[in-house]
Amino acid sequence: MNTLSPLEKEKIYDLISESATDGLTGTIQLWDTLTIPYISDPGLSDDLKKRFKQAAKEIYDKTEVRLVSCNQDAIKKKSVRAFMYLGKFSDFCKEPGAACSKGIGMKLKTGLDKLSKPDEEAEKAFAASGAPMGFKESNNVMVIAHEFLHRLGLAHQHQSPYANKFIKVDQSDKDNCAPNGIYWLPYYDPASVMHYGLQECNKMELDCESSPKGGNRYNLKCKAIDEQISKYVCLYGTQSSGNKCFQRPEELLGGPKLGPAIRYSDNKFGQRECLSMLDQAWLLSRYAIVEKDEYGLEKMIADGLCEAN
Numbered sequence: 640m641n642t643l644s645p646l647e648k649e650k651i652y653d654l655i656s657e658s659a660t661d662g663l664t665g666t667i668q669l670w671d672t673l674t675i676p677y678i679s680d681p682g683l684s685d686d687l688k689k690r691f692k693q694a695a696k697e698i699y700d701k702t703e704v705r706l707v708s709c710n711q712d713a714i715k716k717k718s719v720r721a722f723m724y725l726g727k728f729s730d731f732c733k734e735p736g737a738a739c740s741k742g743i744g745m746k747l748k749t750g751l752d753k754l755s756k757p758d759e760e761a762e763k764a765f766a767a768s769g770a771p772m773g774f775k776e777s778n779n780v781m782v783i784a785h786e787f788l789h790r791l792g793l794a795h796q797h798q799s800p801y802a803n804k805f806i807k808v809d810q811s812d813k814d815n816c817a818p819n820g821i822y823w824l825p826y827y828d829p830a831s832v833m834h835y836g837l838q839e840c841n842k843m844e845l846d847c848e849s850s851p852k853g854g855n856r857y858n859l860k861c862k863a864i865d866e867q868i869s870k871y872v873c874l875y876g877t878q879s880s881g882n883k884c885f886q887r888p889e890e891l892l893g894g895p896k897l898g899p900a901i902r903y904s905d906n907k908f909g910q911r912e913c914l915s916m917l918d919q920a921w922l923l924s925r926y927a928i929v930e931k932d933e934y935g936l937e938k939m940i941a942d943g944l945c946e947a948n
């Protein structure tokens with residue numbers, strides 16, 4: 640909430656309070672602190688680690704959740720009950736994929752008290768103890784933010800039970816595409832950072848009608864989505880920054896080659912370009928009662944064991 644205007648904050652809280660009585664409850668373990676430590680595999684590049692920080696900043700600027708880079712001495716402290724481990728894609732994930740979170744939500748740390756002094760085995764112990772994610776050097780800030788949000792307890796936006804009013808999804812990939820019974824806010828946002836591109840899940844189909852406009856373009860009418868958009872206007876940034884929320888394309892690409900088979904996958908709904916208002920409202924509503932710095936990371940930042948960002 641650090642960079643939000645009073646009006647933006649008010650809108651977010653409206654969204655949360657309207658949702659308060661209409662959420663599903665799930666069994667995902669949420670973090671017990673708003674200031675969450677992470678440690679990165681030393682084999683990852685400084686450039687990628689810089690993007691980790693930028694993704695953490697994007698989340699912290701718009702919510703209360705702060706991810707902080709720490710060293711092994713900090714992570715080993717008793718007060719730190721859990722941490723995120725940011726590792727290599729090849730160690731944790733399977734192709735195809737850009738990046739992954741192995742599991743969602745908090746995972747209590749284990750086994751680190753047996754470590755005596757840092758050695759080559761230590762790194763493996765940290766990797767096994769933390770809540771793991773895997774990244775590729777090519778990952779951009781929003782791909783990283785997407786995985787961070789998984790780790791904070793969120794599944795994909797197209798897996799929300801509230802999405803199926805607007806979109807048809809092939810659910811054969813149970814983990815990534817089928818509905819997930821976690822806690823959800825009762826809205827659908829195609830621009831969520833947690834929404835896959837429309838070409839994923841064997842091509843998603845939005846509840847829209849198209850009519851030829853001439854040339855290679857079609858007009859797109861999406862009644863249900865438009866109602867949603869008009870109710871909750873975009874709050875953040877401008878189109879040029881790509882930081883829009885609740886948006887949809889004006890037109891649908893088609894053309895003689897494609898015939899009537901409209902390629903929804905060619906069209907951009909702004910997904911994975913920002914933390915949408917819905918993403919922010921979800922985090923704020925789930926983490927509203929959590930302690931700010933349960934693990935005492937502020938002090939560790941002052942002592943140089945963690946880095947402020």
Ligand SMILES: [Zn+2]
Pocket residue numbers: 785789795
């Ligand atoms: Zn994902």
